[in-house]
Amino acid sequence: MRICHLGKFYLPACGGIETHLRTLARAQAALGAHVQVICVNHLDKAGRDVTWQSSAHTNRSESRDGRVNILRLSRRASWSRFDICPALPSLLRRLPASVDLLHVHVPNPTMILALAMVRPRVPWVISYHSDVVKQKFLARMVRPFENMVFAQARAVLVSSPTYREGSAYLQKHDDKLAVIPFGIDLEPFFRPSAAATSATRRFREQYGQPLWLAVGRLVYYKGIDLALRALTRVPGKLLVVGEGPLRSDLLGLASRLGVADRVSWQGRLDDAELIGAYHAATALWFPSNARSEAFGFVQVEAMACGCPVINTAIPGSGVAWVSRHEQTGLTIPVNDDAALAEAARRLLCEPGLRDRLSRQARARAEAEFGDELMARRTLSIYERVLNHAHTNVEVEEPTALQHRFLNAHARFAHQ
Numbered sequence: 209m210r211i212c213h214l215g216k217f218y219l220p221a222c223g224g225i226e227t228h229l230r231t232l233a234r235a236q237a238a239l240g241a242h243v244q245v246i247c248v249n250h251l252d253k254a255g256r257d258v259t260w261q262s263s264a265h266t267n268r269s270e271s272r273d274g275r276v277n278i279l280r281l282s283r284r285a286s287w288s289r290f291d292i293c294p295a296l297p298s299l300l301r302r303l304p305a306s307v308d309l310l311h312v313h314v315p316n317p318t319m320i321l322a323l324a325m326v327r328p329r330v331p332w333v334i335s336y337h338s339d340v341v342k343q344k345f346l347a348r349m350v351r352p353f354e355n356m357v358f359a360q361a362r363a364v365l366v367s368s369p370t371y372r373e374g375s376a377y378l379q380k381h382d383d384k385l386a387v388i389p390f391g392i393d394l395e396p397f398f399r400p401s402a403a404a405t406s407a408t409r410r411f412r413e414q415y416g417q418p419l420w421l422a423v424g425r426l427v428y429y430k431g432i433d434l435a436l437r438a439l440t441r442v443p444g445k446l447l448v449v450g451e452g453p454l455r456s457d458l459l460g461l462a463s464r465l466g467v468a469d470r471v472s473w474q475g476r477l478d479d480a481e482l483i484g485a486y487h488a489a490t491a492l493w494f495p496s497n498a499r500s501e502a503f504g505f506v507q508v509e510a511m512a513c514g515c516p517v518i519n520t521a522i523p524g525s526g527v528a529w530v531s532r533h534e535q536t537g538l539t540i541p542v543n544d545d546a547a548l549a550e551a552a553r554r555l556l557c558e559p560g561l562r563d564r565l566s567r568q569a570r571a572r573a574e575a576e577f578g579d580e581l582m583a584r585r586t587l588s589i590y591e592r593v594l595n596h597a598h599t600n601v602e603v604e605e606p607t608a609l610q611h612r613f614l615n616a617h618a619r620f621a622h623q
Contacts, residue, residue: 209590211236212307214319215247218278221259222425224505225313225337228390230273235391235583237275244307246299248291248318249280262286268295290317290350300326309333309590312357315340317350324353331593333363335388338502339375358384362593365586367503367526374499374524386589389530390503391582394573397512400483407484411447415472418444418556421489421515423482423506424496426452431495431520433458434545438493439467441549443556446493447485449474486513490562491555494519496527497542507531508577511569516562518551530577536569 215229229245237243249266250259258264268282281293300322303310310332312319323332334357358364364384366372372385400408411419420439424430432448436458439446448458448471455473462468477485486492492510494517507517507530517537521528533539538554540547555562 209587209594210242210306210308211244211590212303212310213243213245214310214312214316214323215245216313216316216318217250217259218245218247218273218280221250221257224503225316227505228335228337229313230276231390231392231579232582232586233276234274235393235579236587239580239583239587241587243275244277244279246279246281246296248283248293250283259286290321293318293322296322297326300328304328304330308594311335311586311590312361313337314354320350320354320357324356327356327360331362332357332360333365333589333593334358334361335365336375336378337367338371339377339499362596363589365589368529369526370529371502371524371526388582388585388589389576390505390508391577391579392505392508392512393579394512394577396479397483397486397509398570398574400487400513401480403480404483404487407481408487409484411485411488415445415447415488418442418490418552419488420444420446420491420493420552421449421485421510422446422493422495423449423485423509424494425450426454426458428454429496429498429500431497431543433461434495434497434543434548435493436462436465436467436471437545438495438548438552439470440465441546442552444490445470445472447472447474447489449477449482449485451475482509483513486510486515489515491516491518491537491552493548493552494527494531495540495545495548496520496522496525498522499525501525501527503527504530507537508573511536511577512573514566514570516555516565516569518548518555531569532572535565536572537565 213229213233217226219226219230233243233245249269250257252258252264252266263285266283269280271278281295284292284294307330310330312332313335358381363386364381365386365388366378367390369387372378422432422435426432462471492515494504494507499522503526510517517531519527519531519539520542521539522542528539531537538551540551
């Protein structure tokens with residue numbers, strides 16, 4: 209089977225979509241599929257990340273990640289996370305000669321508009337990672353073309369049943385939906401390397417117990433401010449792993465709350481250090497507060513290490529489905545630092561609670577969130593799609609206004 213994934217970016221670019229894409233592509237290739245990825249190059253000539261620089265140019269590059277072929281397209285400009293890639297439409301027109309199926313990862317306005325423009329004669333499926341929560345204007349502009357692309361999709365994959373139920377847009381495509389939970393390579397978490405074990409020992413010796421852990425980009429919906437407020441109510445120290453635009457604000461908040469000396473800002477850790485941190489921690493604090501957090505990969509990583517998760521009951525999100533209340537962790541209301549502190553105290557005070565949650569967390573990770581299981585599930589969807597590839601699909605033709613927008617985009621891309 210020849211598969212082409214259409215992504216936003218690819219590692220080393222940071223993000224949940226990028227992490228999932230790499231894991232899925234590599235796991236599918238390990239099962240014998242021929243896998244390639246087409247995405248945007250987020251690095252300039254000097255190797256700097258220019259994702260957020262609207263006028264920065266990047267060049268085309270080709271590489272391999274194990275058995276996966278990676279094509280990173282040159283970018284001419286970017287506007288509100290919409291990347292202008294002049295070579296993309298012609299590339300999509302040529303794809304049917306070399307692939308059996310396309311797998312599109314959204315939200316992704318760059319690929320959505322290109323597919324709407326070209327509509328290559330090859331079946332495609334869509335992984336719906338999340339609704340667009342914050343960029344409402346861009347979402348409204350792209351929605352008509354998104355509707356065209358979804359109308360022709362043979363299947364739409366979503367990571368949890370609760371996110372499926374909470375998305376009004378997904379419910380419009382209910383006849384095409386399939387729940388395929390995201391997975392990770394569990395082996396490094398189940399059986400940590402010598403370097404990871406050393407990191408665990410170092411974290412415990414340096415910070416003591418209890419040791420609370422927060423992992424994620426320092427952005428508004430991760431709720432790190434809530435974690436800092438909860439820390440004022442419980443003993444122990446907090447490790448914060450991640451970088452982002454709110455770092456200076458959060459440092460200031462920690463100082464004002466009087467907990468600056470109990471917080472260690474780790475920035476980005478390598479894989480072994482992160483695994484070591486999970487194994488050292490008393491619990492992962494995951495107090496996200498918006499549906500931008502659709503799943504929470506780091507919950508699975510923590511669970512695989514036997515680290516209980518304290519998460520939040522975000523309406524319509526899959527977060528509380530991934531780590532379940534009283535089974536693999538504890539779930540609290542959104543934006544409630546007192547509840548976060550109380551859940552943390554339960555782990556310290558209730559005999560046997562943390563050990564029970566730890567065992568069950570590891571068991572759930574193994575049963576539901578392995579990368580090979582995810583790959584086999586998606587390949588099964590592909591086979592079903594290809595077996596019905598000649599079924600007629602009603603194609604939504606662009607309106608006159610949409611035609612003008614697509615033509616304007618094409619002219620701009622080639623200027």
